[in-house]
Amino acid sequence: MRKKVGLLGGTFNPPHVGHLIIANEVLEALELDEVRFMPNKTPPHKQMDERVSEEDRIGMLSVAIDNHPKFQLELIEMERNGKSYTYDTIKLLKEREPKTDFYFIIGGDMIEYLPKWYQIDKLCQLVTFVGVRRPGYSVETSYPVRLIDTPEIHLSSSLLREKAATNGTLRYLLPDQVIAYIKENQLYEPRTGITDCERADH
Structure with a gap:
């Protein structure tokens, strides 16, 4: 019997409730066996904080x-x-787990960006893209994307980092355990000369 696994990639800097809601909605809608959260090491088009x-x-x-x-x-x-690059990642995962079908979860911003993804045509043969809507982005695409209706929640990671740096409230935006981790490890303290960039994977 084949296993059905969702993949949600990102920098997760920090991981917020929007990530968790999307993952859970797709898990239930597609009756997946699990959803794996896959942090990027070096996103192709993003400057890391x-x-x-x-x-x-x-x-x-x-x-x-x-x-x-x-x-x-x-x-x-x-x-x-x-x-x-997602193509390289999926190739490796398919080699490791030949009996697993992978569902790669992307937001509307990434759906618009699909034509620019590395080896996108080959990637479409290896994985099922699952799209979720994001306010302000179109989900129209010529690529095969399975759309799932989820609550449209747009949380900017850069805004959350800024709130953390200025001791703003993070309640209901991040899981309580993440808020505690940030405080305990003194993350996102202000530092001059660093610019936060919006997420732009692949």
């Missing part, structure tokens, strides 16, 4: 998903060097 280490991004994600039995961590991109 150097204030937060890879270990801390993994740590925040671990506590965020800890209480959901069908949420897992997938660290394949963290274990590799170089840019995290």
Whole structure:
């Protein structure tokens, strides 16, 4: 029997309730066996915020998903060097798990960006894209994307980092465990000369 696994990639800097809601909605809608949260090591089109280490991004994600039995961590991109191209990642996962069907979850912003993805035509043969709507973005595409209706929640990670840096409230925006992790490890403290960039994967 084949296994059905969702993949939700991102920097997760920090992981917020929007990530969790999307993952859970897709899990239920497609009757997946699990959803794996896959943090990027080096996204192809994003400047990373150097204030937060890879270990801390993994740590925040671990506590965020800890209480959901069908949420897992997938660290394949963290274990590799170089840019995290989805095509290379999926090829490796398919080689490791030939009896697994992968469903790659993307938001409306990434649906618009699909024509620019590395080896997109080959990638479409390896994975099923699952699209969720994001306010302000079109979901029209010539590529095969299975659309799932989910609550449209748009949370900017850069805004959340800014709120954390200025001691603004994060309640109901991040899981309580993530808020506690940020405070305990003093993450996102202000530092001059660093610019937060919006997420733009692949």
